[in-house]
Amino acid sequence: MTLVSxxxxxxxxxxxxxxxxxxxxxxxxxxxxxxxxRIEVEVGGGILGGGLLGKADANLRTNxxxxxxxxxxxxxxxxxxxxxxxxxxxxxxxxxxxxxxSAVFGRPRIRTSVSADVEGAAPLTVDERIDQYFVEGSLxxxxxxxxxxxxxxxxxxxxxxxxxxxxEGLMVIEDGRVYHVGGGVKxxxxxxxxGFIKAAGLRADARLYLLAGGVSFxxxxxxxxxxxxSVFISF
Numbered sequence: 001m002t003l004v005s006x007x008x009x010x011x012x013x014x015x016x017x018x019x020x021x022x023x024x025x026x027x028x029x030x031x032x033x034x035x036x037x038r039i040e041v042e043v044g045g046g047i048l049g050g051g052l053l054g055k056a057d058a059n060l061r062t063n064x065x066x067x068x069x070x071x072x073x074x075x076x077x078x079x080x081x082x083x084x085x086x087x088x089x090x091x092x093x094x095x096x097x098x099x100x101x102s103a104v105f106g107r108p109r110i111r112t113s114v115s116a117d118v119e120g121a122a123p124l125t126v127d128e129r130i131d132q133y134f135v136e137g138s139l140x141x142x143x144x145x146x147x148x149x150x151x152x153x154x155x156x157x158x159x160x161x162x163x164x165x166x167x168e169g170l171m172v173i174e175d176g177r178v179y180h181v182g183g184g185v186k187x188x189x190x191x192x193x194x195g196f197i198k199a200a201g202l203r204a205d206a207r208l209y210l211l212a213g214g215v216s217f218x219x220x221x222x223x224x225x226x227x228x229x230s231v232f233i234s235f
Contacts, residue, residue, distance in 0.1 A: 044230020176213020
């Protein structure tokens with residue numbers, strides 16, 4: 001099976017169009033001041049990293065007189081890294097704190113390597129594509145005191161949400177929870193006190209995700225790294 005990537009469709013066109021608008025449009029009074037109640041909409045994409053899902057042996061059941069199980073083969077399963085798209089809507093509580101709701105979609109592969117076959121068969125690798133969704137809520141904190149120049153501000157973000165994974169063919173659905181912590185920078189290209197669009201800019205994120213539940217072959221949350229970039233517009 002070949003890696004399935006996300007097609008460059010309308011979402012990517014929207015990002016490119018918004019970036020062109022931001023770079024070409026006039027700026028009235030450059031500032032990152034944001035009055036309370038400002039609504040922000042964001043769209044972007046990035047990479048969600050892969051990792052191990054677990055190792056297991058396929059064993060024959062033993063009777064009471066046998067002390068060790070009889071292993072037929074071993075299986076090592078991992079999820080691959082994959083492109084991901086996201087959308088976010090944020091509400092600024094004040095100049096420092098914002099609450100965000102976001103949805104993330106990706107299409108990684110589940111790859112299982114079978115080895116140590118009792119009959120001496122050659123190692124085998126089986127791939128399966130899944131559709132993966134995160135629906136999250138987050139708290140974002142801007143660090144104005146660490147401002148880089150006039151228009152670039154670092155931030156930290158943390159939150160939790162719902163995880164859904166659909167196996168290839170949509171025959172099996174796995175549910176779970178997702179937690180994240182990370183940070184990045186926001187860069188304002190436009191900020192003004194009048195007009196329908198009050199501010200706009202670019203954002204870069206790096207996050208550590210912990211996935212609990214979903215596709216997994218042992219207990220415990222599974223760490224995943226992620227990096228993304230996006231365009232935001234404030235109203």
